[in-house]
Amino acid sequence: MLSKTGSNKNWFKDWFGQEYVDVYAHRDEQDALNLVRLILKHIPIRENTKILDAACGNGRHACAMAKYLDYLFGIDLSLFLLRQVRQNCHFKIVRGDIRALPFKKEFDALLNLFTSFGYFFEEQDHLLVLQEFHKVLKPGGFFFFDFLNADYVQKYLKETSERWIDSKKIVEHRRINNGRVEKTISIENQGKVQEFIESVRMFTKDELLSMVASAGFTVIKTMGDYHGASLSKLSPRLILLLKKGKA
Ligand SMILES: C[S@@+](CC[C@H](N)C(=O)[O-])C[C@H]1O[C@@H](n2cnc3c(N)ncnc32)[C@H](O)[C@@H]1O
Numbered sequence: 001m002l003s004k005t006g007s008n009k010n011w012f013k014d015w016f017g018q019e020y021v022d023v024y025a026h027r028d029e030q031d032a033l034n035l036v037r038l039i040l041k042h043i044p045i046r047e048n049t050k051i052l053d054a055a056c057g058n059g060r061h062a063c064a065m066a067k068y069l070d071y072l073f074g075i076d077l078s079l080f081l082l083r084q085v086r087q088n089c090h091f092k093i094v095r096g097d098i099r100a101l102p103f104k105k106e107f108d109a110l111l112n113l114f115t116s117f118g119y120f121f122e123e124q125d126h127l128l129v130l131q132e133f134h135k136v137l138k139p140g141g142f143f144f145f146d147f148l149n150a151d152y153v154q155k156y157l158k159e160t161s162e163r164w165i166d167s168k169k170i171v172e173h174r175r176i177n178n179g180r181v182e183k184t185i186s187i188e189n190q191g192k193v194q195e196f197i198e199s200v201r202m203f204t205k206d207e208l209l210s211m212v213a214s215a216g217f218t219v220i221k222t223m224g225d226y227h228g229a230s231l232s233k234l235s236p237r238l239i240l241l242l243k244k245g246k247a
Contacts, residue, residue, distance in 0.1 A: 011197040012119040016078035019187055019196060021058065022165055023172075027114065032060040034226040035113060035146065041228070042221065042241050043109045043142045045069065051109045054098050054133060055116030058084035059091065066091045075101065099125055101132045109142040117147055118180075118201035126201065130215035134244055143217055143242040149224065150202040151233040153181050176202065205231070205238055217242040 008014070039061075043051075045068055053062045056074030058081040066072055072091040075098065076082055082093050096102055098116075110133050120126060133143055154176060162171050169188040174181065183198040203211070209219065220243050224235025231238060 008197050008199075009121045011199055013077065015196045015198060016057070016076075017080040019185070019194065021081075021084070022168065023170055023185055023187075025165065027060070029060060029064070031226070033064055036061055036064040038223070038226055038228050038239075039111065039144050040065070040068070043144060049108045050106060051111065052101075052103065052107045052136060053111045053113070054101070055112060056085070056093070057081045057114075057116070059088055059093075061111065061113055062091050063089035073103075073107075098129050098132060101136050103136040105136060105138055107137050107141055109144065110137055111144045111146075113144070113146045115146070115148045115200060117145070118203055119199070120201070126203075127211055127215060130211055130217070134216045137244040139245055141244045142220075143212075143240075143244065145208075145212070145240040145242060147208065147238045147240075148181070148200065148202070149231075149233075149235050149238040150204050152236055153202060155234070157181070208238065208240065212240065212242055217244060218247045220247060 048071060049069060050071035051065070051069060051073070053074045056062050056076050057078070059074055062072055062074050066089050074085065074091055074093045075096050077095065077097055079095060082095055085093050094102060112133065117129065118126060137143065157174055157176065159175065160171070160173050162169065164170070167189060171186045172183055174183045179202055180199050181202050185196045185198070187194045212219070219240060221241040222231040223229065223239040223241070224231035225237050229235065
């Protein structure tokens with residue numbers, strides 16, 4: 001069932017459309033609000049604070065922040081999700097790749113939320129992303145990094161699940177392969193079946209800490225969920241609050 005996973009190294013260019021929105025409908029406004037509250041607790045906001053949501057998707061976090069911020073930007077690769085931003089709320093959006101950010105050293109804070117990292121198959125591309133994040137932050141700027149917790153994924157991985165969303169049958173198969181968590185998502189609707197792939201490099205905490213350090217970040221705090229609980233092996237998320245340069 002998962003044999004095709006490794007063959008589509010550009011899976012992230014195909015997956016983030018309407019089907020992604022349907023399958024992740026539970027990642028809704030409330031889920032985004034919990035995380036936004038945590039972000040606003042940790043990142044000081046002043047009148048001119050300029051923030052970039054890197055891989056902003058359809059803007060569910062940025063939309064919740066837009067009322068506090070005049071200088072809010074989002075970048076994403078998915079034209080479909082960026083079109084949804086336009087319908088949802090107002091902040092400045094750019095279509096682009098997080099491996100080549102079209103910005104200068106201009107942001108006070110950068111967000112990378114809900115596992116929008118670890119998609120590439122070339123290891124150096126992940127470090128490149130972190131270096132790009134570092135490049136566009138002002139000295140002392142904050143980087144709020146919300147990634148999966150590899151220990152948690154490993155312990156609770158559910159190999160197969162099936163559910164219905166209206167008339168669509170969604171079947172998800174998951175496995176850990178070559179240090180990545182891979183999922184095939186099959187969507188059956190009125191006899192037609194579509195199949196998509198997700199494949200995310202399962203960086204451990206130590207691997208992530210070493211990568212962010214080599215990109216020039218200092219760790220301010222680690223957290224394990226959207227309510228700010230301490231990070232442990234069983235935490236659902238691995239959240240790093242980082243600063244550009246020395247603490
Ligand atoms: C799991 S979604 C999360 C979106 C958003 N942060 C949220 O929480 O709703 C990952 C996002 O990363 C975007 N993405 C994937 N690869 C990208 C790349 N190379 N450059 C920019 N965005 C990318 C996708 O289009 C998608 O919107």
